[in-house]
Amino acid sequence: MVGMRDVAREAGVSTSTVSLVVNGNGYVSDAMAERVSQAMKRLNYVPNELARNLSRNQTNLVGVIVPTIRHPFFATLTASLQRSLYEQGMRAVLCSTADVDQDVSQYVDMLRRHAMDGIIMGAHAVYPVDYWSSIDRPIVAFDRFLGDTIPFVGSDHTQGGRLAADVFVHTGVHHVVEIGGPRTRYQTAKGVRSISLGSIQINGHTTFPPIRYHLAFEQALEQAGIRCDYIEIENVAQMDQFRDAAHQAFEQYEDLDAIVAPDLGAAFCVQEAIRRGKAIPEDLQIIAYDGTYVSDLAGLTLTRIQQDFDGIANALARRLLEAIPGRTYHPVSSSQQQCSTALSQNSSQVPYSGTNELIPMSLKLGESTRESNR
Incomplete structure (x- = not known):
């Protein structure tokens, strides 16, 4: 195995010079660096990345x-x-x-x-x-x-929740169903504040900031007098639970006329609506929350709240x-x-402290919502 000593011998320089060239952490003249580089090529020398990183106390x-x-x-x-x-x-x-x-x-x-x-x-x-x-x-x-x-x-989930609610408020919906993850995870840290999220009372701050989306969305609908119900997906790693949630939404709420759900849940809701003979967006409006590739694979272009990945x-x-x-x-x-x-x-x-950042979200209109009545 070719090492630095072999390269130094081939280039006619010291091993410390080879080390400087390989690691790029010291001054070597251009001519000397070229001699070492040519010697490395002739000997097919590959620097030991692990050893270099350990010497710098970095692993990359x-x-x-x-x-x-x-x-x-x-x-x-x-x-x-x-x-x-x-x-x-x-x-x-x-x-x-x-x-x-x-x-x-x-x-x-x-x-x-x-x-x-x-x-x-x-x-x-x-x-x-x-x-x-x-x-x-x-x-x-x-x-x-x-x-x-x-x-x-x-992401700025407060903005995302308000964007989604604004679409439904200004297109005249009456009963919205939210599909989302388990709400038990919203309360995981001790604190001094209390906030309400539907039937969930949260004492202190939560370790799960996307709660801001649900709070902003539900508060905006409540202010507009629009009914909102929540269907929980216990494990977001289980794809069949999104399909089951879509089925449950239609079985449990016959009068629903709007749904907001993660992209996969929204796509399953489109399929379920079509199977039941509901017209989109005339009978049912659907908003996908996230804006991944799935929001383009539902059979029609979904209106989505887009996260900036x-x-x-x-x-x-x-x-x-x-x-x-x-x-x-x-x-x-x-x-x-x-x-x-x-x-x-x-x-x-x-x-939060001042070292934190929120990334803006955006609304991308598609075929799954009606035009605003404003």
Whole structure:
């Protein structure tokens, strides 16, 4: 196996000079660097990446923890995140907790042992906030509140909920059915505040910020006098539960005339409506919440509340690199420099520190909703 000593002998230089060229961490003249490079090519020398990273106390590996990659949202986000990290010279190590029954603590242990440079945490966890702060290593949370000292990036779900409600309010619906994840996860941390979400009373702040979507959506419908019911999907990693929820919506609420659901649930609702002879959007309006590829595969173009996957991924990568000593985030495009907005801190939202960001959402009109009557 060819090593640095062989390259040094071939180039007629010292091994320290070869090391400087390979690692790029010192001055070597252009002529000397070219001699070393040519010697490396002649000998087919491949630098030991692991040894180089260990000498720098870096691995260029990032743990990405998500609940499941079966769900279209997390599949789409993971793809964007892998690209964004790759552009920064980093590699993603994926942990899909629900798919392989992995414990988050295994990845935390790897981070503590410096086997990874940082973690992007996007899965549900029941650990107290002081657990995360005690790790004292680079961690960025996605749509999860892990504590005041842990940077947070998420979509502006308050905006998303209001966008969805606005469509229904101004197209004259009477009975909306929401389809979403288990509400028991909305209350997972002790605090001092209390907020209501339908029949759920939440004491203190939640570790699950997407609650803002449901709060904003339901409050807007309530103010407009529109009935809203909720159908819960217990495990978002089980695709058949989305189909069952769509069936349940029609069986349980005969007078429903509008549905909002994650993309997969919305697509199943389209199929169920067609099977029952309901016309879309005349008899039933449907909004997909997320805007993944699934929202284009329902048989018609769904109106969707669009999450900015690339914007989220770029912000997560930037925040993580800012937390890793010796690393700098380098925007690949000018749009990456404007991919986020500061999180507003008002009393209607759960508390966050100033290191957090919300990524704007947008409304993409499709064939599954009617024109506004404004």
